[in-house]
Amino acid sequence: MLLSVKNLRVSYDKIRALHGFDFHVNEGEIVCIIGANGAGKSTTLRAISQLVPVEQGSTIEFMGENLFKYTADKVVSQLGISHVPEGRRIFGNLTVMENLKLATFSRKDSDGIHRDMARVFEIFPRLDERKQQKAGTMSGGEQQMLAVGRAFMSGRRIMLLDEPSMGLAPLLMQGMFDALRQINEEGTAILLVEQNARMALKFAQRGYVLETGNLVLEGKSSDLMGNPEVKKAYLGG
Amino acid sequence: MEFFLQNVVNALQWGSFYALIALGYSMVYGVLLLFNFAHGDIFMVGAYVGFFVATGLLLLVSSLGLVSMPGWVVLVLVILVAMFITAFVGVAVERIGYRPLRQAPRASAAITGLMIGIIFETGNLALLGARRLSFPELIETTTYTIGGVTVTNKRIMIVAVSLLLMFALHQFVQRTKWGMAMRAMAYDFAVVPLMGVPLNSIAALTFGLGSALAAAAGILFGVAYPVLSPYMGIVVGWKAFVAAILGGRGSILGAALAGFLLGFIEIFVATIFPSTLRDLIAFSIILLILVFRPHGFFGEAHTSRLRL
Numbered sequence: 001m002l003l004s005v006k007n008l009r010v011s012y013d014k015i016r017a018l019h020g021f022d023f024h025v026n027e028g029e030i031v032c033i034i035g036a037n038g039a040g041k042s043t044t045l046r047a048i049s050q051l052v053p054v055e056q057g058s059t060i061e062f063m064g065e066n067l068f069k070y071t072a073d074k075v076v077s078q079l080g081i082s083h084v085p086e087g088r089r090i091f092g093n094l095t096v097m098e099n100l101k102l103a104t105f106s107r108k109d110s111d112g113i114h115r116d117m118a119r120v121f122e123i124f125p126r127l128d129e130r131k132q133q134k135a136g137t138m139s140g141g142e143q144q145m146l147a148v149g150r151a152f153m154s155g156r157r158i159m160l161l162d163e164p165s166m167g168l169a170p171l172l173m174q175g176m177f178d179a180l181r182q183i184n185e186e187g188t189a190i191l192l193v194e195q196n197a198r199m200a201l202k203f204a205q206r207g208y209v210l211e212t213g214n215l216v217l218e219g220k221s222s223d224l225m226g227n228p229e230v231k232k233a234y235l236g237g
Numbered sequence: 238m239e240f241f242l243q244n245v246v247n248a249l250q251w252g253s254f255y256a257l258i259a260l261g262y263s264m265v266y267g268v269l270l271l272f273n274f275a276h277g278d279i280f281m282v283g284a285y286v287g288f289f290v291a292t293g294l295l296l297l298v299s300s301l302g303l304v305s306m307p308g309w310v311v312l313v314l315v316i317l318v319a320m321f322i323t324a325f326v327g328v329a330v331e332r333i334g335y336r337p338l339r340q341a342p343r344a345s346a347a348i349t350g351l352m353i354g355i356i357f358e359t360g361n362l363a364l365l366g367a368r369r370l371s372f373p374e375l376i377e378t379t380t381y382t383i384g385g386v387t388v389t390n391k392r393i394m395i396v397a398v399s400l401l402l403m404f405a406l407h408q409f410v411q412r413t414k415w416g417m418a419m420r421a422m423a424y425d426f427a428v429v430p431l432m433g434v435p436l437n438s439i440a441a442l443t444f445g446l447g448s449a450l451a452a453a454a455g456i457l458f459g460v461a462y463p464v465l466s467p468y469m470g471i472v473v474g475w476k477a478f479v480a481a482i483l484g485g486r487g488s489i490l491g492a493a494l495a496g497f498l499l500g501f502i503e504i505f506v507a508t509i510f511p512s513t514l515r516d517l518i519a520f521s522i523i524l525l526i527l528v529f530r531p532h533g534f535f536g537e538a539h540t541s542r543l544r545l
Contacts, residue, residue, distance in 0.1 A: 091428075103433065150432065
């Protein structure tokens with residue numbers, strides 16, 4: 001088991017966002033967490049990335065190690081957990097190349113960095129064309145490519161993706177998921193959080209359904225897609 | 238014309254101090270959204286550190302009976318060593334004073350900054366007493382007269398060293414990965430750790446760089462006006478703060494230009510009006526500029542910080 005989360009509880013200002021969420025991700029797997037706005041999906045990813053404090057009794061283990069021993073930057077640089085945040089959040093004042101280079105800040109393997117950089121440009125040729133451009137001047141779809149490319153450069157054991165389909169036209173969305181599939185096939189596990197349940201379940205092998213901070217269903221994507229409750233609530237009947 | 242050029246020369250020197258100090262305010266604000274109100278006092282600390290390094294170095298040179306070092310070599314050494322030492326003062330200020338308050342309301346950090354400044358001033362007074370120290374004369378003054386304009390070698394040196402440091406800072410911020418991380422932090426603080434970048438190291442680095450520049454300003458100030466006092470950083474510091482606002486919070490280029498502009502405004506106002514009215518008129522002009530450009534020359538309107 002790559003990532004194992006038990007009894008995850010997180011509160012913001014005394015309001016509990018997660019009420020003891022249990023889930024896991026196996027090596028090389030694609031797992032999705034679906035749910036409505038405010039269900040606690042993003043909070044789950046933030047807790048893994050050590051961006052929000054968790055409550056006593058929560059455990060997160062990564063490759064058998066207690067994740068809470070690591071600070072946010074070490075989670076990325078030492079454990080290889082990369083995080084593509086909601087809304088892309090690329091550094092608009094830096095060039096595309098600088099955004100990618102910044103993601104390698106703590107890496108020492110210059111050969112590996114070169115190889116990965118070349119791979120990013122293969123997966124997203126558009127980024128290669130825009131290398132010297134300020135990232136803020138790119139289109140939303142291109143910025144999403146950069147956000148994923150940046151994550152690819154920073155850590156590769158698992159990629160946490162927060163709503164990568166948000167604001168993308170259907171064709172671009174398909175291209176993005178194809179690229180993510182490629183990245184996964186090269187050995188990076190993926191934990192995907194999505195409001196677009198249909199897209200997410202088609203893409204992932206397993207899924208978890210969150211409702212206002214509680215786990216309500218889990219299982220194989222195919223089973224979830226066939227589940228009448230999921231159909232009704234998330235797949236539009 | 239000669240009169241005008243003479244004042245340009247004076248203004249360049251005066252503006253150098255403001256620009257170097259304003260850079261520290263602006264960098265820290267850009268990266269941490271925080272005004273380090275102890276920064277003027279770090280300028281003072283830098284001047285004193287420079288004084289002790291210079292005195293020690295001169296003593297060392299003479300006691301070892303070394304072939305006497307040329308004054309400018311001593312000066313360069315003093316600037317470098319004092320910048321290095323004062324950088325750690327800045328790092329300590331961030332670590333002890335500001336880091337515990339990163340999530341606190343901004344007023345807490347502002348009050349802390351003022352407090353740290355007072356600690357530096359009174360601490361200095363307690364340690365060294367009320368006497369004023371005079372900065373050792375490291376280089377002899379040579380005066381050149383070019384077409385009726387008087388320039389001293391010190392003045393040229395001060396402006397040249399300031400410009401050199403600003404250029405070096407620009408290169409650092411634009412070309413190194415640490416500089417890149419500083420720019421990224423200025424744009425979107427919350428996402429930077431997700432790049433595997435240790436936020437605290439970059440925050441410390443920013444304070445260190447700003448304090449080193451303030452120390453350089455302190456020593457250059459000591460070369461031009463060799464009397465040091467524990468309160469020397471207050472007025473200069475506040476004025477440099479105004480320059481940082483005028484340049485646009487977080488803008489390095491803006492802080493440098495506004496520092497020089499403030500020097501020019503002060504010097505030229507003083508040539509036209511009685512010197513007692515200098516600050517009143519100079520800062521009225523700046524207030525007027527800010528009415529039309531509230532974010533300064535290169536400032537951006539967005540100051541709220543997104544959470545992740």
